[in-house]
Amino acid sequence: MTKPRNPRTIAARKGIAVDTSFGAVAPPIHLSTTYVFPEFERAGTHDYSRTSNPTRSLLAETLAELEGGEGAVVTSSGMAAVDLATSQLRAFDLLVAPHDCYGGTHRLLSARRDMKHFDVMFVDQGNPEHMEEAFSASPTMIFIETPSNPLMRVVDIRAIAERARRAGAKIAVDNTFLSPALQRPLALGVDYVIHSTTKYLNGHSDVVGGAVVCAKKSEADIFAAWANIVGTTGSAFDAYLTLRGIRTLFPRIAQQQQSALAIARHLAKSASVERVHYPGLPSHPGHTIAKAQQSGFGAMLSFELAGGGEAARRFVETVRIFTLAESLGGVESLVAHPATMTHAGMDADARQAAGITDGLLRLSVGLEAEEDLIEDLEAALAASRPARPLRKKRA
Numbered sequence: 114m115t116k117p118r119n120p121r122t123i124a125a126r127k128g129i130a131v132d133t134s135f136g137a138v139a140p141p142i143h144l145s146t147t148y149v150f151p152e153f154e155r156a157g158t159h160d161y162s163r164t165s166n167p168t169r170s171l172l173a174e175t176l177a178e179l180e181g182g183e184g185a186v187v188t189s190s191g192m193a194a195v196d197l198a199t200s201q202l203r204a205f206d207l208l209v210a211p212h213d214c215y216g217g218t219h220r221l222l223s224a225r226r227d228m229k230h231f232d233v234m235f236v237d238q239g240n241p242e243h244m245e246e247a248f249s250a251s252p253t254m255i256f257i258e259t260p261s262n263p264l265m266r267v268v269d270i271r272a273i274a275e276r277a278r279r280a281g282a283k284i285a286v287d288n289t290f291l292s293p294a295l296q297r298p299l300a301l302g303v304d305y306v307i308h309s310t311t312k313y314l315n316g317h318s319d320v321v322g323g324a325v326v327c328a329k330k331s332e333a334d335i336f337a338a339w340a341n342i343v344g345t346t347g348s349a350f351d352a353y354l355t356l357r358g359i360r361t362l363f364p365r366i367a368q369q370q371q372s373a374l375a376i377a378r379h380l381a382k383s384a385s386v387e388r389v390h391y392p393g394l395p396s397h398p399g400h401t402i403a404k405a406q407q408s409g410f411g412a413m414l415s416f417e418l419a420g421g422g423e424a425a426r427r428f429v430e431t432v433r434i435f436t437l438a439e440s441l442g443g444v445e446s447l448v449a450h451p452a453t454m455t456h457a458g459m460d461a462d463a464r465q466a467a468g469i470t471d472g473l474l475r476l477s478v479g480l481e482a483e484e485d486l487i488e489d490l491e492a493a494l495a496a497s498r499p500a501r502p503l504r505k506k507r508a
């Protein structure tokens with residue numbers, strides 16, 4: 114039998130109907146921590162579940178095929194995946210990361226730098242001069258996150274990867290915001306893809322997990338060995354749930370991004386909204402690159418309310434369908450206020466410099482009916498306006 118190549122088919126079918134014990138169609142979950150040695154001095158395929166586990170291996174193979182890589186390591190969280198991807202860096206190696214990367218990634222890389230495990234330079238990767246400056250410092254690895262959180266900035270993966278290859282640097286892309294359904298960075302020339310599977314891949318807001326997918330099998334083996342050494346591999350139960358989530362990845366994200374585009378257009382027309390950040394809008398500065406390197410614009414967007422922080426408060430106090438919560442990528446729509454939630458750790462000046470204003474709200478668009486979502490936003494936008502009109506009506 115030839116291997117199915119279309120990622121949609123991989124998502125729906127990987128591991129289906131291959132059980133040899135009972136002919137189970139859905140791949141069984143294997144919770145056993147330990148496995149029989151078939152004979153003295155000889156381990157079977159699996160010996161101990163921290164090292165390898167049939168359920169986790171199936172998820173890893175699925176992720177590797179979805180991303181077009183030769184191997185993957187499934188970790189206990191997205192942060193563990195970021196840590197694993199950077200685990201082979203040594204003292205004085207330089208990692209170049211985006212200044213607006215995920216907050217947890219910024220905290221982890223800063224901590225590694227402070228402990229002198231390796232050097233880190235945070236740069237605006239959308240600025241060619243900053244990138245040239247970074248390359249002149251001879252980096253060992255470039256870490257990319259596109260689209261970025263929460264302003265949805267887009268950088269050109271292929272261009273950075275080509276430049277990095279000439280400089281002899283490894284390239285890692287955090288692909289959490291789009292998933293392999295909408296962006297496949299390995300095909301654009303990168304070495305590693307990182308995921309927080311907590312988000313779109315699992316998609317049901319009930320698993321924290323991560324993965325590193327590698328272009329080369331030999332590198333996946335090195336990461337697998339390290340994940341075993343430090344014990345950051347994911348649990349079998351989480352792997353089982355994540356694979357179950359992946360079955361519907363493509364239809365979920367297709368529906369979600371359709372609603373996200375409708376919502377972005379709607380918000381862009383509202384007088385209460387100052388600015389909308391969604392790469393699917395032609396006015397977005399990353400629209401052209403996004404169109405070229407992504408196969409969809411995704412279901413994450415953010416927007417700035419004209420009325421600032423007070424308007425944001427009134428908005429989130431009015432929404433009935435959008436839930437005020439962090440995280441993203443689930444079937445349920447969420448709204449987050451970055452200034453007081455995901456980016457509260459940044460001081461006000463740093464937030465301002467990063468463009469995270471008090472009136473900024475981020476949406477993760479779920480699977481509810483589009484009309485219901487828009488109606489909910491309409492009511493919240495109306496409530497976000499101050500009780501007195503901003504401008505005095507002419508007599």
Ligand SMILES: *Cc1c(COP(=O)(O)O)cnc(C)c1O
Nearest residue numbers: 190191192215287289309311322
């Ligand atoms: C959530 C997230 C992470 C961290 O993943 P966890 O599963 O929460 O540890 C990393 N990168 C991005 C882009 C994320 O959204």
